[in-house]
Amino acid sequence: MAQSNSLHVSVGVLGICGGSLLLLVNNYASSSEKDFIPHTALGILLLIIAALLAYTGVRCSLSSAQLFSSLCLTVSALWCGSGLVYILVGYRVLQPTKLRSFLVPGLAAFTLALLIIGSVALIVKKAVLSVIAIGISLACAHQIAGLSAAGFGQSAAAANYLLVCLVGLYFGFGRLLSTITHGKVELPGTGLRRKAELKTKQNQGCSSAVSVGLVMNLLSASVLACPLLGVVPHLSAGHVPWLWTAGVFQLGMCVVFYRAMDTLAATFYGFAALLKFAEGYSALLSFYSIQPFSPVPFPVIFSVLFSILALFSCQKSLLEGLYQLFFTAYCIAIAAQPQGFFQGGTQGVQAAIFVASAGMLLVTTFNMVSSTLIPTGQGYFKALVTRMQGLTHRAHDKELHTPHLGYSKYADAEVLGHACSVLAAFAVTATVGDKNPLSVLVLPWVVVAGGALQLLCGTVAFARGKTFESTVFILYGVMWTVWGLTRYGGLYGETRSFNLAVGIISFMLFNCLVTTAALFVNVAWFGYALTFQLILISFLLDAVGALPYGYDIGVTIIFGLVSFYCFLGHIFNSTFQSPQIPFGEPLVKLSGFGGGAHVCPHVPARKATSVQQIAEIMKNGGICGMPTDTVYVLVAACNRPNAVVKAYKVKKQAQDRPMSLWISSIKQLEPVRHLLSPLLLDFMEAAWPSSISMVIPRGPWMDTFGLGDAAKHIGTPQSIAIRNPDCAVATHLINLVGPIAVTSANPTGEADTTHHNQVYAKLGDKVDGVLCDGPSPENIASTVVDCTKIETGHIGFFRVGLIPKSKVLQIFEEVQRRHLQGQTNPAFEYDVHLPDTQLDLSSGEDNTTESGRGTGSSSPSTVSPEQSPVLRNGS
Numbered sequence: 001m002a003q004s005n006s007l008h009v010s011v012g013v014l015g016i017c018g019g020s021l022l023l024l025v026n027n028y029a030s031s032s033e034k035d036f037i038p039h040t041a042l043g044i045l046l047l048i049i050a051a052l053l054a055y056t057g058v059r060c061s062l063s064s065a066q067l068f069s070s071l072c073l074t075v076s077a078l079w080c081g082s083g084l085v086y087i088l089v090g091y092r093v094l095q096p097t098k099l100r101s102f103l104v105p106g107l108a109a110f111t112l113a114l115l116i117i118g119s120v121a122l123i124v125k126k127a128v129l130s131v132i133a134i135g136i137s138l139a140c141a142h143q144i145a146g147l148s149a150a151g152f153g154q155s156a157a158a159a160n161y162l163l164v165c166l167v168g169l170y171f172g173f174g175r176l177l178s179t180i181t182h183g184k185v186e187l188p189g190t191g192l193r194r195k196a197e198l199k200t201k202q203n204q205g206c207s208s209a210v211s212v213g214l215v216m217n218l219l220s221a222s223v224l225a226c227p228l229l230g231v232v233p234h235l236s237a238g239h240v241p242w243l244w245t246a247g248v249f250q251l252g253m254c255v256v257f258y259r260a261m262d263t264l265a266a267t268f269y270g271f272a273a274l275l276k277f278a279e280g281y282s283a284l285l286s287f288y289s290i291q292p293f294s295p296v297p298f299p300v301i302f303s304v305l306f307s308i309l310a311l312f313s314c315q316k317s318l319l320e321g322l323y324q325l326f327f328t329a330y331c332i333a334i335a336a337q338p339q340g341f342f343q344g345g346t347q348g349v350q351a352a353i354f355v356a357s358a359g360m361l362l363v364t365t366f367n368m369v370s371s372t373l374i375p376t377g378q379g380y381f382k383a384l385v386t387r388m389q390g391l392t393h394r395a396h397d398k399e400l401h402t403p404h405l406g407y408s409k410y411a412d413a414e415v416l417g418h419a420c421s422v423l424a425a426f427a428v429t430a431t432v433g434d435k436n437p438l439s440v441l442v443l444p445w446v447v448v449a450g451g452a453l454q455l456l457c458g459t460v461a462f463a464r465g466k467t468f469e470s471t472v473f474i475l476y477g478v479m480w481t482v483w484g485l486t487r488y489g490g491l492y493g494e495t496r497s498f499n500l501a502v503g504i505i506s507f508m509l510f511n512c513l514v515t516t517a518a519l520f521v522n523v524a525w526f527g528y529a530l531t532f533q534l535i536l537i538s539f540l541l542d543a544v545g546a547l548p549y550g551y552d553i554g555v556t557i558i559f560g561l562v563s564f565y566c567f568l569g570h571i572f573n574s575t576f577q578s579p580q581i582p583f584g585e586p587l588v589k590l591s592g593f594g595g596g597a598h599v600c601p602h603v604p605a606r607k608a609t610s611v612q613q614i615a616e617i618m619k620n621g622g623i624c625g626m627p628t629d630t631v632y633v634l635v636a637a638c639n640r641p642n643a644v645v646k647a648y649k650v651k652k653q654a655q656d657r658p659m660s661l662w663i664s665s666i667k668q669l670e671p672v673r674h675l676l677s678p679l680l681l682d683f684m685e686a687a688w689p690s691s692i693s694m695v696i697p698r699g700p701w702m703d704t705f706g707l708g709d710a711a712k713h714i715g716t717p718q719s720i721a722i723r724n725p726d727c728a729v730a731t732h733l734i735n736l737v738g739p740i741a742v743t744s745a746n747p748t749g750e751a752d753t754t755h756h757n758q759v760y761a762k763l764g765d766k767v768d769g770v771l772c773d774g775p776s777p778e779n780i781a782s783t784v785v786d787c788t789k790i791e792t793g794h795i796g797f798f799r800v801g802l803i804p805k806s807k808v809l810q811i812f813e814e815v816q817r818r819h820l821q822g823q824t825n826p827a828f829e830y831d832v833h834l835p836d837t838q839l840d841l842s843s844g845e846d847n848t849t850e851s852g853r854g855t856g857s858s859s860p861s862t863v864s865p866e867q868s869p870v871l872r873n874g875s
Helices: 002-029 039-060 066-090 096-123 127-148 154-180 194-199 207-229 237-259 263-288 297-313 318-336 344-369 380-386 414-427 443-463 467-487 498-518 523-543 551-573 608-619 641-651 666-675 678-687 700-705 708-713 728-737 756-766 805-819 836-841
Strands: 576-578 602-604 624-626 633-637 660-662 692-697 719-723 740-744 769-772 783-786 796-799
Touching: 002 039, 002 066, 002 127, 002 154, 039 066, 039 207, 039 237, 066 096, 066 127, 066 207, 066 237, 066 344, 096 127, 096 207, 096 237, 096 344, 127 154, 207 237, 207 263, 207 344, 237 263, 237 443, 263 297, 263 318, 263 414, 263 443, 263 551, 297 318, 297 414, 297 551, 318 344, 414 443, 414 467, 414 523, 414 551, 443 467, 467 498, 467 523, 498 523, 523 551, 602 608, 608 624, 608 633, 608 728, 608 769, 624 728, 624 756, 633 641, 641 708, 641 740, 666 678, 666 700, 678 692, 678 805, 728 740, 756 769, 783 805
Parallel strands: 602 769, 624 769, 660 719, 692 783
Antiparallel strands: 624 633, 633 740, 660 740, 692 719, 783 796
8 A cells, every 4th residue: 555655656746747847848948929839739738747646636635645635636726727728729719818817817826725735845844745836836926927027937937847847856756766666775855754644644534635625716716806806807718717627626526525424525515616617607608798697596595505514514623614604605695696706796705715715725734734733613513512402413433324235435425416406496496588598597507516416426326335316316417417408508499399398208207217216215205206206397398388387486496495305304414313304214115125124234344343243143143144255155153053044044945055164264173173084184274265165074073063953954964065265354254253154145046146235135134234345356166175085085076166176186185295105186087077157157155066965975987977966956
């Protein structure tokens, strides 16, 4: 991990060095009459480098190199925005004579942002990051001067980029050399202070994403406040690249926050991204000489959502809650003036947001890397709640977002998803009238809020294994996008036709299925889906020209209120343990599996506490699914005979499909060592742990494990299959529980279970717990070796699986050589070789093949391939 982080640091520093070299050459070689590098080429090169830096910054965002991540993402946004401006100027979409007006607002924001980051780096003695950040900040400042007065500041900007280039080149190649040589060669001053990094990490969450999100707020505020301050004449199409760059980066930070299990921050930056796209859309309209008109309902509702989010964000810190209230004021300012972003009041609030964002950036960045923290008001919210009777605060931890099936690296996205539905619903209540559909600011609210952000929430829900929620958000996101572009994007026009109605009917049919499925979830989801069906009906009536007056506004308000209830319920219930805002029980319950019954625990296998939880379930007689070095299996503790019988019955196996016995190490056979063959024990010790199952003679030694009457379900009257898996999770669990009885985690005759979600899908609520580790490492079964005649110096093969036959024979011959000098191993003559296709389809741990049935034959002639247990059981 450390080597990977070091490599990312090297790539990021060299990327910054490359971009600085590009701008260095351009600034030194350009003149007031002609640019050395054409604008289009310069813009494309900057975009390429920006993409590389964005990748590096995201990869480092959840590591200890958070200040470096903030620097990379900030510089990436700088070069992305300016690169887009250069490309548009190069293609003559924007006038080259107005380049100063297009670049100055963005450069001013990044000058301040990088100066803050560099100053913090200097305070915490990170000299390289400080020189890079302050160097690029001064270069941006000199570039602003050069744009204001021709020929002034251009050489100074180049000098700053030269400094950044030299420092970055030395440090980047130093870190790269250290990574390649595994630390053997390290240039002076390029070593990473790992201990210092660990001391200052301090569980700050994903602070680098917070810093970058604040920089994007600083950027958009600078763009909108500059016309008010007279820096630029007015908001124009040349500012769209800056605003939409800020929006895209904040959407990226929204995803990073979901990965950091911070729902509130992800929701806030999703809201902020929506504002950036709307601001960019308004600026784009000026290119077509269209005067935008801002309807009242949407920004009013948006201000309510921002105020609720600010209230609940106070549980993280009072400073963050107060900061978000600035955006509440911003939405109120948009609602108060018809032209929205082009009015002085709105731009004045953005000037205040600029100052607040700069202060927040300083505090957040300093607290991210310093052991001495600036107070932000943490703990006051919790202290207030504890004094209020009837309210119990819920501890904020990652377990809050544990999904029903499997583990996930993302938090719940329902808060943002329902908020997007609220925004989209109230946006369509605005009437266009005789205005140009593009001029009414409904299109960004519907397409971005209801469409793009809901699609994002759907993908997050899908990553969490929430099939129903992801289906709803994706379906509704597509519908809002299509309807917004059609009705408010100028594509609809005055046409009313059956062709348009057919598409809406298709969405209605899909939503009927969603509404039916919601009956099995809860009342809130049913009301949510049903009221959206009413909206679709209004779309259909409008398409055929039969819409009753006021019907569409009425149903969208109803849907918006239901969505608001869901938004409030999710954000409230995730904050307070009691009381809970009710969502209702399922309206329809099935008596069978999956009918709303309690879902068994699905816990991540890589946590020791999770393995202990599953071990306790097994000690109490439960049966569980777990990962192995091949596929997932169903296990029960041998000292719980009832659990072994339960596991056997769950499989509904025939009499010729017994279970196998697994141990964590050969030490668990120590009590019965005197009852087993010395050659067999040596062979086990040499071959295990591995994907090798050994069929050995049955004997009284099995009574030691406490199987009782359940022993008849393990192996056959003559033999059993025993194995020590090469899987840390499995061996740790067996260490806690003792030897276990194992069978495949799928009904008899079905394909192997290769993912933890399939365990519950195939076996239902009959399983009491699942250890989740994602996809199986292998889809090939274990190799089953016949050791019933090992004393004669022979072994056989019932199935050649993951471990090749030659490898097994090599191990056995080495063991045998220690017992019988010079004797070779001819193996059994009735060895069975499965074709590759059969090996892939054979049940990975379905002990049809591991039972050892048929191994009692002493003569090769009495066991034919047709009679072998492998072929007879069809696995």
